[in-house]
Amino acid sequence: MITVLAITFVAATVAPLIFSKLGRNAFYALAAVPAGAFIWLIFQYGPVYSGGGIEEVLPWIPSLKLELAFRMDPLAWVMSLLILGVGSLVLVYCARYFKNKDADLGGFGAQLLAFAGAMFGLVTSDDLLMLFIFWELTTILSYLLIGYARTRLAARRSALQALMVTTAGGLAMLVGLIILGQAAGTYRISAILDQAGALMTGPMQGAVAAAVVLILAGAVTKSALVPFHFWLPGAMAAPTPVSAYLHAAAMVKAGIYIVARLAPGFSESEFWLPVVLGLGLATMLVGGYRALRQTDIKLILAYGTVSQLGFLTMVVGLGRPDAALAGLALLLAHGLFKAALFLVVGIIDHQSGTRDIRKLSGVFRSSRALGVVAAIAAASMAGVMPLAGFVAKESVLEAFVHFATGHDAPAWGIWMLVGLVIGSILTFAYSARFMWGAFATKPGVEPTPFKPIKPAFLAAPAILSLLTIVYGLWPEPVDSWIQPYAALFADRPDAVDAGHLALWHGFTPALGLTAITFVAGAAMFYGRSMVSRAQSLVPDWVDGDRAYQHTIGALDDIAVWVTGRTQRGSLYFYLAVILTVAFAVPATALIMANKPLPDGIYLIDPNSPLQIVAGAGIVVGALAAVRANKRFLAVLMVSVTGYGIALMFALQGAPDLALTQMLVETIVLVAFVLAMRSLPAELRDRTGGRLRVIRVIIGAAFGITMIFVAIYAMGARVATPISLDFPRLAYEGGGGLNVVNVTLVDIRAWDTFGEISVLAIAATGVASLIFVRSRGDRIKTSDAVPEGSVGRRTGVDRDSRDGATLAVAKKFTDVTRDAWLVAGRTLAPERRSIIFEVVTRLIFHSMIVFSIYLLLAGHNLPGGGFAGGLTAGLALTIRYLAGGRFELSEAATISAGTLLGTGLATAAASGLVPLFLGGQVFQSAIIEFWLPVFGDIKFVTSTIFDIGVYIVVVGLALDVLRSLGAEIDEHFEGKGAPLSEEDAAGHADLAEEAAESTASGKGTA
């Protein structure tokens, strides 16, 4: 079975290739696959019927108890017969139905074949979850097949409708399957059915009853029972072969199959009969009634199918041996005649271009063969002797006569029988209407032009009709196929003998009912004008399709309403909601818990009383930042808090943090100034009034909540900190004295590696935001740049103070001896500052050396890759500020991208190399050796990792300078827009301050 499935799906996968070679004849090749499987199936008859079924199990995910469990028993065998047989005939038919030039034929063929495979999988799978997977597979494939005509709105819409309805049911079914599987403790269908009786009376009986109803919901939607019957007529937008296969033989039978599969175990479940019989009968009547109103022969068949599906559900679900026998007999008969009729409709449509009974006339005269094929099938549908439909329907009536008249018959049993007879009358009437509408010569209607039919086209329906006759005349084989299934019901207390399928049972009550059916049906057909007048008088009943439209419409409305309420498009709104939740939930929890404050709270740390002063400074800075209405003032105030925090770190006993915070704060300040020099100085607060009050409330509440959350969280601490071991670990394992640095590069190296990756990404993000088209890694040297061309300012009054400065600067630039800075000459004279250039010249190299010292000493003293890299970054910043962007490229001749890559690669290598040497990732080693001048040297390999960190941080700083500094400079010059006076002034001031803070940063270190 697994092989058959695999072959089918593989064939479906390669189908498009076959189509591109063979065109529509590829359908023949595809048809060979189910045909081959059909032959294989015939050979399985022996094992299935004498050996109690064949079983194949392949473990899939054992820990989840998922397995590919398949089982072929008589029910699956009969279903497969229909699926594979009709499947190959429909594929043969497709070869003549479609044209070579039809679009997407390959995909269509593949889907149709895969559908046959999915149906085969569905009926043979012995695992509830596998069953569900195949179930949904058929749903999706049917969506694609119905929507084959992608450009037609009707096709797309009905495909979607079918998908929505059947997936909704499928979802309910999944829940039911899981409940059932959990209740039974196994997902194996055969095992569940074995213990069905125990399940229904056991402790889980309520859950099991609910599960059964949910599974039936899936069956009801799939088999288009009332109230979900509307999707099936809608699905007639599919190409007719698809309708023939999906909507007659295969997919809609999946629901019937589920009912048939569960009936032996669960038909005595609490809600089973009401659902199955109630909905089944309603569907049968509604379908028949509506079929009589249709003028499209395909829709007559569609509603007829709905009616028949209701009929089948009733019979198959009744849960008695005779009904089970009759049900499967009817299922086979229906598959044969309905598929044949659909194929006939396809031929009529194909040859004449219409399916409208008001336009069709004289088709029988044009093609007698087609007429005969159709007549046989339609007669079988109506239940006329001696065809398959008659045999099946006879046994159904027999079963229901027994059911309604038996000694323990329920009071409503007789009404079921009456309903069935009425349904059969309607069936007879619409069968006649179909034949008349499709083939009759109607007075007053022009004969429809009808092209001759090629034999290959007619073959498939002809074979099906032939089988209908054979089945009718010789029902014994079918009887023997089904008897084992019917025998499953034989151990019921009220079981009756299943009886046998036969053409002639003698003069039975069922035969009498059939006679009534024929007479009344024929009367309805002859009085069809009266019937349709009566029908037009009846107002439209509740229309499932319209109900669906309203439901979907209401869903749309709700969706729009909810979206409109929640997705306001205002960041303020979103943040306010998120933040309110963020403080309200913990605050509520704290208040509800109502715990006393923990011990150990102190305001002033005895080890560091100065903290309160630093704290006051930070608070003032933060409040001032909030109040500031000038952009740079606000930035400065935030910096004040930053420097204050650096101080706080120092006071707490964290020199590394203080150093790093200092450096970062300085570079950030420069970056701010560089990025914001073009923005207006004013920082207006637009959100005023009520909104501001809300902001204050949210902010204050959040802050206070955080204080209390922190107090309680820290108070709840019971374990000793793991970091108590860190000093010893750092010294013994990491070979370093600076515990923080060893933690970063060794103990928690993975963290740090993740972090430098983030740095590289952020740096690239900055570069791409500014450079837009590239990463800006090409470097221009200053040689080709004309002297004094960068940042030229115009319109300075010669007599003003600025003018005087300019004059001095010009004099400075005219000096011919060696320049202080390489690219200083490229700057316009008014941009240059003598002192700054000289100082830069003096301190740049010292800073670089110092940064390397920080990097290497960091293992034992405050410092490390981060601090070192930031120091080097600051040195570059100074070069850039003093000498402009060409100075920067002279200072750093390697591109930022290369630096980032090198740094990451170095760090990664330091992590991976130990792996090849037999250690673990990021394991470090201590190497001690002696060098002539330096003496004993202790080298720890994690320093290499730190070097990687250093390079990445330098790359980040360089990227920031090149993007926010150099490239924005170029934007200005490119536009010819001079900087405003104010901004330029701010630029210079802050640059100086930046230099000063660097000095103080070093001081702290």
Place this chain on the structure above:
Amino acid sequence: MSINLTLLIVMGVLYACGIYLILERSLTRVLLGLMLLANATNILILSTGGYAGLAPLFTKETSPDSYNDPLPQALILTSIVISFAVTAFMLGIIYRTWVLARQDEIQDDLEDRRVAETPSFDAEDDAIVPLETSEFAVTPASTSDRDHPEATETPNTSTTREGGSA
């Protein structure tokens, strides 16, 4: 158990100011707010280290608990540098917004407003389609079906599959 109220109050103020700022329309202030929030979080982490102590530079004589806890310090160090990168990135965004739109304010998303006002009518779902009674239009067999117009006046010649895909 040691809970440093000074640090926590500073943290609370920084959180409050940061939250106040990120609830603002100006992108610059939002960025400043984020920086304050990062600082606040660093202080929070720092306060978990307990009493101020010696700098965690190992000497054999010192008992482990007289250092200030090195683990929060390592975490904060990471956090500081990451906030630097994020700040730089935000600055890039602010600059780009300014270049593109000449404003550094967070605009409301007009598309969202429009969605909120959209009626639920959707042509794909709700338009009325004529009943189609054939997949094959009645055209003389000779002409190409591909050129057939999409919709026609009579229902039985509505459209062909080929016509649609043309």
